[in-house]
Amino acid sequence: MLDSFAPPDALDPDLDRVISSIRAELRNEYLEDHSFPWIVGFSGGKDSTLVAHLVFEMLLSLAPADRRRPVHIVSNDTLVESPLVVAHIATVQAEMEAAARAWRLPISVVTTRPDPDATFWVNLIGRGYPSPNRSFRWCTDRMKIQPTSRYIRQQAAASGEVILLLGVRRDESATRAGSVARYDNGTRLNDHNDLKGCKVFRPIVELTTDDVWEFLGTVSPPWGGTHRALIQLYRDAGGGECPVVTSQDDAPSCGTTSSRFGCWTCTVVEKDRSLTGFVEAGFAEFAPLIGFRDWLASIRNDPNRRMARRRDGRFLVTKEGVFVPGPFTFETRREILERVLELQTCTGQTVISDDEVARVRRIWAEDAAQAAAWEAEAGPGS
Template identity: 55%
Template sequence: MSPTFAAHVAAPCSVIDDCAVARSIADRWQDIVRGIRDEYLDHTHRFPWVIGFSGGKDSTVVAHGVFEALLSVPPSQRTREVHVVSNDTMVESPVVIAHLDVVTKRIKEAAENLDLPITVARTQPDPDKTFWVLLIGKGYPSPNLTMRWCTDRLKIQPTSGYIKRNISQYGAAIVVLGVRRDESQSRQRSIDKRMNDRGTNLTPHGDLTGAFIYRPIVDLTTDDVWEILGSYHAPWGGNHQDLFQLYRDAEGGECPVVLSQTEAPGCGTKSSRFGCWTCTVVEKDKSLQGFIDSGSHHFKPLVEFRDWLKSIRNNPEMRQAYRRNGRLAFDATGKHIPGPFTVQARKLILDNLLRVQEEFGGQLITEAELDLIYQYWTTDLQNEKGLSDE
């Protein structure tokens, strides 16, 4: 555990200097909540807010701040809709999705009881664009850094679709994100090159017409975030100790909310450790391995399957010569680029996945996905037979 993280799990301050820091954080946090309240009450527009909620530390602080701000607004003025939207790729880390289930349920129930205009929603990829349907059904090779087909289909399209539906209904939408300059140098560059519209706290979204970005915690440091989470009870009930435990066990950070390809490098890199348990873009799944090391040994079959899936990617015996469009592909040097996994390889992957699912004891693939996979296999085998008969 890092010294920074450990400091915020410790007991409240007991010396003058520590308490001075705590008061400073408290003042800054109240400034942020007031700023969120003022932004919510801005009468120049009434566009809905869409909070990108991953369940990690940054998006939790944002949701916490918005919830607190709404509680300070008179009921008659709570006229702007707020959507707390999480994304389920359907191959999320089981630990993270379980945490997300608990927290979003608490937010939903508290919002209903307190009569707050909050809608809790979760997006998923289209049925024909899930990880297993594309990989096992169509034979897409395991994602890597140069062919990361998963991010767009599993993350960007579902959440962007939700935002677009709000834009269509209201004319525009405000996307509230927990991005911070302190996250990384690349994040700081990305934030600094996108200036707010003059006289506002909003930045036009680079890819979604009609969407604007609001970043209420952009200037908080990681230390600040942990300090806030450790100092305040969750306004929807309980505290944030489950989140502390999640990070303590995994020693990692969440995969961020991704809304465009320019933000995609945050997914499947060293900077993101809570993500899809199937992620073959990273060398090792540090997060799940962290949970195993912390005693959750039932995750071991998942890590072993992921490692195997990564290892077979470039096995020529597992890949078709032709792409799905029926063409051969070559790189700039003239080297042949293999096509999708063969149907035989896909069957092997599915057999192994079903074995792991039984060993793990939780659902890893749905019946709807299996139906689509079998349909794609039937079509591909018929096409192969047609080619062999020519």
């Protein structure tokens, strides 16, 4: 559908009826007799954009007096997102904010970010965590789940309960279909697996991918402009977005083998197809990011680049007798930082912040002192 996309004059009648039903369901849920806020997970991709679009439309359709419940449109920035996707999300967020102010809608546009001590570079370069892979995907929880979950918990604590709207669809994949099926209970809202006081609402769960693209290509966003920039982003990348992740059950969506917009540093995937697609589409300035990411993946399991002790001082041997090395050596951490700073210079992009560099160096000093203490405790010749 995407490659051959040509915007029709109007929605297909069958799709129009389905969308009308979704609009009615959104309206009915919003007008329920309580004040629990809505939180819309917005990754900037097609599905979350559609949900945000329909929620915006629904609020505009209501009389001002009926717009009683706050709506939070929440994105997550891991600080290592694909630069083109970051720029697109920022543009759309600015358009949403301007429209919400103009129409006096109860909408807050929010971006969550990892704790300063839990960023990708602080963990990778500072603490020496090996590049993430499928068996040790430390990034998802620290950079995605925790920041957004923290925001949801804050809103739930303040209001008693929140309703989280997610753009998940049964049609996305077999894995997603299985995940959706686990929560099919015949009701509109489901309890969130991990977040107390959070109900989950999946308004577009039964739409197909073609349905989503037809709608976005036909109907202009209520915050102004068109969805053409989003459509072009997908065409250039040949990919899809890593969705807003709020539980470990959703984590497989982050770092899969499909072409997804996500962290450009992601070493869970074998190849970053979306960033490669951007480069092939003419964004050659991002080619060094691909080279760095590939190098980072290549050094992960080099025993000469890993310390023997883990961060807690232990040596780890599995039940099968396999020795598991610890974090990257100090030499490798320094080399990674040097390469990141070089990357920053050659691309003109902010890759690592000054605060992150300072935190990295502080952790190095602490780790070096701890390593010296362990060696002294072990004694000479150990």
